[in-house]
Amino acid sequence: xxxxxxxxxxxxxxxxxxxxxxxxxxxxxxxxxxxxxxxxxxxxxxxxxxxxxxxxxxxxxxxxxxxxxxxxxxxxxxxxxxxxxxxxxxxxxxxxxxxxxxxxxxxxxxxxxxxxxxxxxxxxxxxxxxxxxxxxxxxxxxxxxxxxxxxxxxxxxxxxxxxxxxxxxxxxxxxxxxxxxxxxxxxxxxxxxxxxxxxxxxxxxxxxxxxxxxx
Ligand SMILES: [Zn+2]
Numbered sequence: 001x002x003x004x005x006x007x008x009x010x011x012x013x014x015x016x017x018x019x020x021x022x023x024x025x026x027x028x029x030x031x032x033x034x035x036x037x038x039x040x041x042x043x044x045x046x047x048x049x050x051x052x053x054x055x056x057x058x059x060x061x062x063x064x065x066x067x068x069x070x071x072x073x074x075x076x077x078x079x080x081x082x083x084x085x086x087x088x089x090x091x092x093x094x095x096x097x098x099x100x101x102x103x104x105x106x107x108x109x110x111x112x113x114x115x116x117x118x119x120x121x122x123x124x125x126x127x128x129x130x131x132x133x134x135x136x137x138x139x140x141x142x143x144x145x146x147x148x149x150x151x152x153x154x155x156x157x158x159x160x161x162x163x164x165x166x167x168x169x170x171x172x173x174x175x176x177x178x179x180x181x182x183x184x185x186x187x188x189x190x191x192x193x194x195x196x197x198x199x200x201x202x203x204x205x206x207x208x209x210x211x212x213x214x215x
Contacts, residue, residue, distance in 0.1 A: 042066045042175070042193035044094035049101050051094075051173060053194070066091050066175055071189035073149055084111045085150045088189045091174045092153060098174075099166050106163040109185070110147065110154040118142040122215070132214040137182060137203035141215045144207045146188060157185035172197050180204055 043052045043059030044066055052063065059065040067087040074085045083089075092108060099106040113121070119142050125135035132141075139145070146152035156163040164185050168178045176187045177197035183204070191197060208214060 039068055041068045044090070044097075044174070046094070046097055049094075049098045051193070064090050064094060066094060066193045067189075069192050071151055071175070073151070081148070081150050082112065082114070083150055084153065085189065087175075088151060088153065091176050091189055091193070092155075092187075095167055095171060095174045095176060098170070099163065102166070104163050104166045105160070106155060106167060108153050108155055109157045111152075112150045113145075113147040115142040115148050118145050118148050133205070136208060136214050137205055140204050140207055143215075145204075146207070152186060152188050154183075154185045155187060161185075180206075 038055045040053045040055055041057070041059065042065075043054055043063035044050075045052060045063050047062065051066075052059075065087070067090075071085050071087055073081065074087075075081050084092075089111075096106045118140075121139045122135060122141045122145075125139040126132055129135045129138065136144075142148050155167060161184060164178075167176060167187060168184070171177055171187060172191060173194060175189050175191055175193035175195075177190050178184065178186065179188050179190060179198075179200060180186055181200045181202050
């Protein structure tokens with residue numbers, strides 16, 4: 001009998017604790033058991049040139065997935081990066097189709113570049129601008145540039161700015177942002193589709209860590 005009494009006491013204690021606990025949460029307002037909203041995915045319908053947000057894990061054919069996050073490196077199975085990130089390509093394709101509907105011609109003039117090509121462009125820029133620091137404001141050396149990682153595109157360069165302006169104005173819907181104040185042609189997938197683009201950096205020097213040598 002004593003055991004039963006102890007058990008009853010234990011049960012009563014548990015209920016008391018629960019009651020106090022819920023009273024405390026009520027009091028402090030920490031009742032919230034809401035789970036965070038499910039991650040959303042942005043899909044593009046190429047036929048209607050419209051965007052749809054879904055909580056599904058994938059975009060059903062013929063919709064094209066534009067992803068749900070900032071784009072970062074995506075190597076192939078052998079570890080090589082030799083093309084644009086597939087979601088950056090998809091975001092550009094979606095933007096291009098949408099621009100076309102408004103009579104705006106949007107096209108990539110430089111996307112993925114291999115390390116050698118980027119090194120050659122940087123060497124040319126040093127000649128043109130007179131120093132590594134001045135050159136890197138326009139063309140980063142291969143270890144810092146996002147082009148050899150397949151994460152940057154240059155559009156409508158050099159002579160066709162209206163298309164790039166369209167992308168600057170509309171790109172965030174597709175997850176594309178202009179990132180440098182001195183380069184109207186350079187875009188990256190630095191947001192999830194539908195988010196706001198961050199403020200632009202003055203130039204590409206922002207991508208070189210403070211204490212790092214430029215080349
Ligand atoms: Zn660029």
